[in-house]
Amino acid sequence: xxKDGIVDLHKKLESGEIKxxxxxxxxIECCHEVQDKTNAFVTIIDDAKxxxxxxxxxxxxxxxxxxxxxxxDILSTGSSNTLKDYVPFFDAxxxxxxxxxxxxxxxxxxxxxxxxxxTGTTGHTGSVHNPWDLNRMTAGSSAGSAASVACGCYPxxxxxxxxxxxxxxxxxxxxxxxxPTYGMISRYGMFQFASSxxxxxxxxxxxxxxxxxxxxMKGIDENDMTSWDSSDIHxxxxxxxxxxxKKLFYxxxxxxxxxxxxxxxxxxxxxxxxxxxLDICESLGMSVEGVSIDKTLLNALxxxxxxxxxxxxxxxxxxxxxxxxxxxxxxxxPEEMIKDHRTHGFSPLIKRRFVIGSYVLQSExxxxxxxxxxxxxxxxxxxxxxxxEKYDAMIAPVGTGPAKYLDDSKNILSKDTSxxxxxxxxxxxxxxxxxxxxxxxxxxxxxGINITGSVKDDQNVLNIAYALESKMEYKNQLAKEVK
Amino acid sequence: MYKTVIGLEFHCEMKxxxxxxxxxxxxxxxxxxxYVRPIDMAFPGTLPVVNKTCVKKAIEMAMILNxxxxxxxxxxxxxxxxxxxxxxxxxxxxxxxVGVNGKITIDVNGHEKEVLIHDIHLEEDAASLDHxxxxxxxxxxxxxxxxxxxxxxxxxxxxxxxxxxxxxxxxIYQYTDISDCDTKKGQIRADVNVSIMDxxxxxxxxxxxVKNVNSFDAIRQTIExxxxxxxxxxxxxxxxxxxxxxxxxxxxxxxxxxxxxxADAVDYKYFTEPNIxxxxxxxxxxxxxxxxxxxxxxxxxxxxxxxxxxxEYDANVLVKSKKISDYFxxxxxxxxxxxxxxxxxxxxxxxxxxxxxxxxxxxxxxxPNMLSELIDxxxxxxxxxxxxxxxxxxxxxxxxxxxxxxKKYNMEVxxxxxxxxxxxEEVVNExxxxxxxxxxxxxxxxxxxxxQVMKKSKGKANPVMVxxxxxxxxx
Numbered sequence: 035x036x037k038d039g040i041v042d043l044h045k046k047l048e049s050g051e052i053k054x055x056x057x058x059x060x061x062i063e064c065c066h067e068v069q070d071k072t073n074a075f076v077t078i079i080d081d082a083k084x085x086x087x088x089x090x091x092x093x094x095x096x097x098x099x100x101x102x103x104x105x106x107d108i109l110s111t112g113s114s115n116t117l118k119d120y121v122p123f124f125d126a127x128x129x130x131x132x133x134x135x136x137x138x139x140x141x142x143x144x145x146x147x148x149x150x151x152x153t154g155t156t157g158h159t160g161s162v163h164n165p166w167d168l169n170r171m172t173a174g175s176s177a178g179s180a181a182s183v184a185c186g187c188y189p190x191x192x193x194x195x196x197x198x199x200x201x202x203x204x205x206x207x208x209x210x211x212x213x214p215t216y217g218m219i220s221r222y223g224m225f226q227f228a229s230s231x232x233x234x235x236x237x238x239x240x241x242x243x244x245x246x247x248x249x250x251m252k253g254i255d256e257n258d259m260t261s262w263d264s265s266d267i268h269x270x271x272x273x274x275x276x277x278x279x280k281k282l283f284y285x286x287x288x289x290x291x292x293x294x295x296x297x298x299x300x301x302x303x304x305x306x307x308x309x310x311x312l313d314i315c316e317s318l319g320m321s322v323e324g325v326s327i328d329k330t331l332l333n334a335l336x337x338x339x340x341x342x343x344x345x346x347x348x349x350x351x352x353x354x355x356x357x358x359x360x361x362x363x364x365x366x367x368p369e370e371m372i373k374d375h376r377t378h379g380f381s382p383l384i385k386r387r388f389v390i391g392s393y394v395l396q397s398e399x400x401x402x403x404x405x406x407x408x409x410x411x412x413x414x415x416x417x418x419x420x421x422x423e424k425y426d427a428m429i430a431p432v433g434t435g436p437a438k439y440l441d442d443s444k445n446i447l448s449k450d451t452s453x454x455x456x457x458x459x460x461x462x463x464x465x466x467x468x469x470x471x472x473x474x475x476x477x478x479x480x481x482g483i484n485i486t487g488s489v490k491d492d493q494n495v496l497n498i499a500y501a502l503e504s505k506m507e508y509k510n511q512l513a514k515e516v517k
Numbered sequence: 518m519y520k521t522v523i524g525l526e527f528h529c530e531m532k533x534x535x536x537x538x539x540x541x542x543x544x545x546x547x548x549x550x551x552y553v554r555p556i557d558m559a560f561p562g563t564l565p566v567v568n569k570t571c572v573k574k575a576i577e578m579a580m581i582l583n584x585x586x587x588x589x590x591x592x593x594x595x596x597x598x599x600x601x602x603x604x605x606x607x608x609x610x611x612x613x614x615v616g617v618n619g620k621i622t623i624d625v626n627g628h629e630k631e632v633l634i635h636d637i638h639l640e641e642d643a644a645s646l647d648h649x650x651x652x653x654x655x656x657x658x659x660x661x662x663x664x665x666x667x668x669x670x671x672x673x674x675x676x677x678x679x680x681x682x683x684x685x686x687x688x689i690y691q692y693t694d695i696s697d698c699d700t701k702k703g704q705i706r707a708d709v710n711v712s713i714m715d716x717x718x719x720x721x722x723x724x725x726x727v728k729n730v731n732s733f734d735a736i737r738q739t740i741e742x743x744x745x746x747x748x749x750x751x752x753x754x755x756x757x758x759x760x761x762x763x764x765x766x767x768x769x770x771x772x773x774x775x776x777x778x779x780a781d782a783v784d785y786k787y788f789t790e791p792n793i794x795x796x797x798x799x800x801x802x803x804x805x806x807x808x809x810x811x812x813x814x815x816x817x818x819x820x821x822x823x824x825x826x827x828x829e830y831d832a833n834v835l836v837k838s839k840k841i842s843d844y845f846x847x848x849x850x851x852x853x854x855x856x857x858x859x860x861x862x863x864x865x866x867x868x869x870x871x872x873x874x875x876x877x878x879x880x881x882x883x884x885p886n887m888l889s890e891l892i893d894x895x896x897x898x899x900x901x902x903x904x905x906x907x908x909x910x911x912x913x914x915x916x917x918x919x920x921x922x923x924k925k926y927n928m929e930v931x932x933x934x935x936x937x938x939x940x941x942e943e944v945v946n947e948x949x950x951x952x953x954x955x956x957x958x959x960x961x962x963x964x965x966x967x968x969q970v971m972k973k974s975k976g977k978a979n980p981v982m983v984x985x986x987x988x989x990x991x992x
Contacts, residue, residue: 103562104560104561104562110561112561117561120561122560122561122562123555124555124560126562221562221564222562222563222564223562223563224562225561225562226561226562226564226792228791229791229792230791256566257563257564257566258564258566258792259564259565259566259567259792259793259794260792260794345788346788346791348786349594349596349605349606349786349788351605352596352598352604352605352606353559353560353561353603353604353605354561354605355598355600355605357600357603357655358558358559358560358603358655359558359560368599368600369598372598372600392786395596395786395787395788396784396786397784397786397787400786400788404788
């Protein structure tokens with residue numbers, strides 16, 4: 035187990051207290067132990083070569099890579115049978131950037147197939163188990179990354195976030211999950227799910243580590259037209275706990291328990307715990323206000339996500355035909371071969387989403403569903419931008435409580451919690467910087483809180499999280515199996 | 518008789534260093550899969566990056582066609598599954614093409630005709646498929662090559678009008694360097710929509726689309742064949758057999774063949790490409806592009822007639838191809854007289870081009886600098902006109918410059934006055950009878966005498982000068 039964060043590991047490497055190769059070896063060993071319990075990995079890179087430490091904080095540090103990122107000469111499956119043997123010949127830009135800082139990738143982690151899903155149960159190698167309680171899910175799609183970081187396999191792992199794919203599993207596993215502003219990190223080499231929402235990010239055990247890693251990955255990239263120049267932003271160097279007089283808001287409709295008809299005990303505890311965190315915010319000199327947002331607009335959140343993400347996903351995954359790469363389907367003509375490849379390659383969940391995506395894009399439905407979803411997205415973003423004029427950030431509980439059971443039947447689904455469950459999607463609609471940090475326990479399982487701010491206001495969002503983290507006791511928290 | 522209505526969709530591969538959304542080379546290669554980057558095969562995680570030069574060229578063409586230019590440049594995905602389409606969609610412009618509602622005036626045998634342009638848009642080409650007995654190979658060289666697609670309104674009424682229009686467009690593409698429009702490299706393709714209707718009717722007939730016709734000849738034949746086919750069906754009372762369908766041109770049988778019915782048409786599920794941020798086409802960008810539009814064929818032709826006083830016929834020959842026109846203009850920039858340069862090009866140079874198939878003026882050994890040198894030698898009376906023609910022929914055969922030819926064959930005009938005077942003296946002395954005859958009115962004797970002097974000079978004297986001297990001598 036590697037308990038230290040990046041800065042401490044760096045000191046130990048520099049002083050010679052740990053040798054680079056021993057650190058990598060330790061990391062790989064830990065991955066193997068964790069694999070048996072959680073099934074977090076598609077590939078453990080046993081022959082990963084250590085890197086010499088230098089003045090760079092990231093040099094010599096082992097880390098995990100969500101299997102949605104293209105890694106040169108290393109199997110990259112997207113946790114999908116359609117890519118089960120795919121070995122890319124190029125690195126994703128973020129992986130390349132970390133390589134140039136001397137980071138050592140030691141594992142490729144399991145995700146919900148191609149990033150589509152929020153349970154960690156749809157990858158082609160099977161479900162990922164939550165290390166705090168192996169009967170529970172990690173949430174997804176960055177399931178393996180969350181589980182392995184929570185287990186101390188390494189200080190951080192890469193994730194991708196289209197709806198809440200970094201920020202929700204981070205909460206369920208009691209760690210930090212940071213989705214920077216859209217375009218801060220190049221998406222080149224990350225298998226596309228929904229291009230207008232997809233964001234590269236990181237899962238770690240401290241805000242500090244999240245800042246260091248994103249500093250190492252970000253930057254304008256000639257291969258991604260949506261990336262932007264952030265060379266004047268130094269997240270780690272500018273971390274500051276002085277958040278006095280910052281103004282936060284939360285959305286009353288989803289955060290106040292009285293707005294739920296029959297709240298579960300877990301939801302009650304979760305929201306109580308949330309209110310306690312608000313008290314900590316105030317003790318830090320910040321103000322917190324509850325604001326009201328039109329319920330109709332809020333209720334539209336989940337369906338906007340379904341329509342836009344499914345439409346873009348259907349299109350993005352049209353390249354998976356088994357013609358240029360991937361297992362070649364059987365058939366007497368190309369059409370049959372493509373059909374066979376896709377019929378056998380995709381799980382039922384993905385196929386369902388493709389059907390939805392195709393349906394909303396059909397010319398007779400496009401106006402009603404796809405274009406309206408884009409309009410509602412715009413309305414939500416306009417409302418958020420208006421609030422960010424007045425407030426420094428939004429604070430929200432992550433999900434409706436702790437991790438759910440892997441066995442579906444044990445999960446009590448309630449319709450009126452769906453907005454809270456999907457609330458973090460707002461961060462993707464507007465491309466906002468958004469970070470989840472652990473804020474306590476419900477039913478002995480970790481829960482999280484989320485801070486979301488205005489576009490390119492990453493520093494502010496990180497500083498609020500950094501200050502809050504320092505007033506709570508969950509920094510560098512590792513999973514302790516509950517039983 | 519019936520009225521024919523034709524609409525064209527004309528695809529043309531653009532010239533550029535790299536492909537339109539990929540940094541692979543945009544080039545013609547005999548070797549398959551030579552110019553391929555990861556995005557051209559749609560490997561997971563690859564993203565499109567727009568080629569700015571192609572965007573500017575597309576805007577330039579939209580301007581030339583007097584189109585309305587949108588406020589933003591955007592691209593859309595057009596979805597369908599086919600082995601030649603690696604991403605499963607083609608990037609094109611469906612919602613906001615780079616130009617809409619344009620028009621251009623063309624010349625159809627001396628009559629002006631205005632052709633209405635529905636739209637012009639920038640898109641990418643698919644890979645090409647090579648079919649063999651029991652396999653098909655995919656060549657990704659063409660995947661991602663920039664295409665401009667120009668769509669006319671159904672406003673052309675004969676094969677001749679359609680071809681005149683396409684020739685005009687080809688000329689513009691060549692003059693603007695947007696495309697070579699080389700049919701041999703498969704750079705053009707047209708979808709031809711043909712219908713017929715009663716002369717006095719205002720209701721369009723049933724439209725038949727013939728896809729992927731890839732030469733001007735085939736386009737003409739396609740239109741003519743479809744008019745004939747549809748007319749025959751209409752006249753025999755079987756017009757209901759003309760259905761809204763997609764056909765293709767079969768070059769072997771010189772007929773069109775059914776491909777698919779309109780009812781089988783796929784829903785392309787267009788939506789705007791989210792990976793390419795929309796790009797504002799500013800007034801200053803438009804101004805910059807407008808200024809860069811070169812003189813086109815028509816404008817060059819006017820200039821040749823008005824400024825250089827060439828005949829309309831000659832001007833037409835010169836501007837027919839940009840390469841010829843450029844050749845001519847290079848000669849002028851090197852100081853050659855317009856009329857001389859025009860004469861040499863329209864006669865000697867172009868007859869070299871016509872001697873062989875598949876060559877252009879660029880392949881003729883005599884380059885503009887050499888032709889200018891030759892014209893200069895004649896103008897300075899270093900060689901005679903007749904010698905000039907000989908020099909030209911020898912340049913082609915010997916691959917030498919005019920000066921080298923003149924030197925090699927010792928052709929320089931004799932300028933030594935004393936020597937010429939002594940030849941004249943000799944000839945006068947040797948031909949008393951001829952001179953007498955000349956004085957008695959047999960004026961053609963003068964040519965005989967000049968000829969004798971030329972003989973003595975071994976053809977190197979200037980005959981005009983000799984003639985003048987001879988007249989002076991025997992008057």
